Amino acid sequence: MSEFDAIFIGAGQAGPFLAARMASAGRKVALVERKYLGGTCVNAGCMPTKTLVASARAAHVARSASNYGVLIAGEVGIDMKIVHGRAEKVTLDARRGLETWFDGLDSMTVIYAQGRFVEPNTIVANGERLVAPQIFINVGARPSIPDYPGLADVPYLTSTSIIQLAELPRHLVVIGGSYIGLEFAQMYRRFGAQVTIVERGPYLASREDEDISDAIADIVRAEGITVQTQATGLSFRKAADDIEVTTNEGTITASHVLVATGRRPNTDDLGLETAGVKTDAKGFIIVDDSLSTNIPGIWALGDCNGHGAFTHTSYNDFEIVAANLLDGADRKLSDRIPAYALYIDPPLGRVGLTERQARASGRSILVSTRPMARIGRAVEKGETQGLMKIVADAETQQILGAAFLGIEGDEAIHGIIDAMNARTPYPTLQWSVPIHPTVSEIVPTLIADLRAVS
Numbered sequence: 066m067s068e069f070d071a072i073f074i075g076a077g078q079a080g081p082f083l084a085a086r087m088a089s090a091g092r093k094v095a096l097v098e099r100k101y102l103g104g105t106c107v108n109a110g111c112m113p114t115k116t117l118v119a120s121a122r123a124a125h126v127a128r129s130a131s132n133y134g135v136l137i138a139g140e141v142g143i144d145m146k147i148v149h150g151r152a153e154k155v156t157l158d159a160r161r162g163l164e165t166w167f168d169g170l171d172s173m174t175v176i177y178a179q180g181r182f183v184e185p186n187t188i189v190a191n192g193e194r195l196v197a198p199q200i201f202i203n204v205g206a207r208p209s210i211p212d213y214p215g216l217a218d219v220p221y222l223t224s225t226s227i228i229q230l231a232e233l234p235r236h237l238v239v240i241g242g243s244y245i246g247l248e249f250a251q252m253y254r255r256f257g258a259q260v261t262i263v264e265r266g267p268y269l270a271s272r273e274d275e276d277i278s279d280a281i282a283d284i285v286r287a288e289g290i291t292v293q294t295q296a297t298g299l300s301f302r303k304a305a306d307d308i309e310v311t312t313n314e315g316t317i318t319a320s321h322v323l324v325a326t327g328r329r330p331n332t333d334d335l336g337l338e339t340a341g342v343k344t345d346a347k348g349f350i351i352v353d354d355s356l357s358t359n360i361p362g363i364w365a366l367g368d369c370n371g372h373g374a375f376t377h378t379s380y381n382d383f384e385i386v387a388a389n390l391l392d393g394a395d396r397k398l399s400d401r402i403p404a405y406a407l408y409i410d411p412p413l414g415r416v417g418l419t420e421r422q423a424r425a426s427g428r429s430i431l432v433s434t435r436p437m438a439r440i441g442r443a444v445e446k447g448e449t450q451g452l453m454k455i456v457a458d459a460e461t462q463q464i465l466g467a468a469f470l471g472i473e474g475d476e477a478i479h480g481i482i483d484a485m486n487a488r489t490p491y492p493t494l495q496w497s498v499p500i501h502p503t504v505s506e507i508v509p510t511l512i513a514d515l516r517a518v519s
């Protein structure tokens with residue numbers, strides 16, 4: 066049996082940073098990881114996908130070059146080996162960076178093993194019992210696979226396995242038209258594959274407002290991606306080298322199928338019931354405002370607690386716990402204003418409530434929208450797809466949310482994220498003097514155009 070001050074299960078985007086802080090302060094910590102340091106973000110999520118998105122964008126820019134008077138002789142070719150090599154290097158460099166960092170921390174022990182609770186203060190890893198008064202769970206999530214007839218019998222891809230795919234699919238059928246599915250769909254279309262998105266809901270990215278979802282559909286359709294919404298009756302069948310995907314609209318012959326229908330927490334093989342840690346119906350670990358579970362001395366951070374599905378939300382969980390446990394602060398999960406991006410090109414930057422959510426909250430709200438086609442920076446760059454939208458509370462004058470779908474949307478949204486976190490009343494933004502020409506310079510105009518909606 067080995068005793069520690071703290072044990073971390075899973076080396077995602079929260080636990081390792083807390084482990085490193087504790088180890089730097091001389092505490093004896095164990096970090097138990099069953100696969101790779103850095104978790105999903107580094108190895109199968111943000112880093113490889115955004116590297117692939119960058120290659121896809123380079124192909125798109127090269128193909129559109131003649132619109133800008135830049136002439137490229139011949140067809141634009143894609144070398145998938147180089148494309149994947151770039152992504153792999155980015156991942157390996159980041160993972161090695163973490164390995165080197167943790168190797169240098171004397172009181173941190175990294176154990177490569179599956180961790181499993183056998184008592185509330187004890188886990189087993191590699192057959193050894195590890196005991197600590199504080200245990201932090203950071204086990205993340207994995208693709209959730211729906212129970213469609215025939216799916217289990219065909220060689221489908223997930224967001225994890227598609228990153229390793231060496232060949233270019235002839236026809237990629239993406240099941241699920243939400244964030245992960247959309248990114249891969251556009252990326253592979255730009256690499257040269259025929260792509261079809263099959264979505265069971267009425268809209269792509271259906272958590273967004275309808276005008277944003279419609280603009281997303283326009284963007285992907287403009288690149289030749291086929292979109293089928295309200296798909297029902299899905300079934301799958303292997304047919305020679307292909308996979309037949311049947312929906313209510315007929316049968317699609319795919320060379321590859323990507324299943325991107327959401328993610329489920331890695332909490333089913335952790336022995337949580339032995340420790341008495343409660344989960345909700347979907348398996349997410351139930352935590353309070355300080356990320357503590359129902360068992361004193363056990364915390365759950367990152368995607369596995371269901372309060373975020375992003376690297377920055379997982380990292381923020383680390384910040385909250387570190388501030389409260391190590392710095393005497395009283396930071397709360399409920400203070401977090403949700404923000405995220407969808408990395409199609411152009412990207413969607415999002416913060417706070419959608420218009421639909423704001424309306425449903427019963428507040429009297431103000432809304433302002435502007436198409437990117439009326440934004441100078443977008444016109445100059447020749448990339449006018451999308452729109453910008455801000456939603457505010459008429460009474461409190463607080464900004465409730467924003468969606469910037471268009472070039473630099475993932476960056477420009479930060480002006481609104483900062484204003485919301487600073488609780489700046491919206492009229493203040495009308496009098497800032499932004500830099501011309503930028504996408505952000507439209508924010509004062511959007512604010513001036515806020516109008517009551519019924």
Ligand SMILES: Cc1cc2nc3c(=O)[nH]c(=O)nc-3n(C[C@H](O)[C@H](O)[C@H](O)COP(=O)(O)OP(=O)(O)OC[C@H]3O[C@@H](n4cnc5c(N)ncnc54)[C@H](O)[C@@H]3O)c2cc1C
Binds near residue numbers: 179
């Ligand atoms: C394709 C894709 C693209 C994404 N793009 C973005 C993006 O652009 N921006 C963004 O913010 N987020 C993105 N995400 C989400 C992001 O990757 C995750 O939200 C992020 O990694 C935070 O996860 P985490 O810290 O909860 O755990 P994870 O990063 O998932 O890590 C959990 C770790 O725990 C380990 N583990 C699990 N169970 C055990 C066990 N019992 N014992 C030992 N180890 C265990 C796993 O092996 C893993 O290493 C993307 C995700 C995917 C799949």
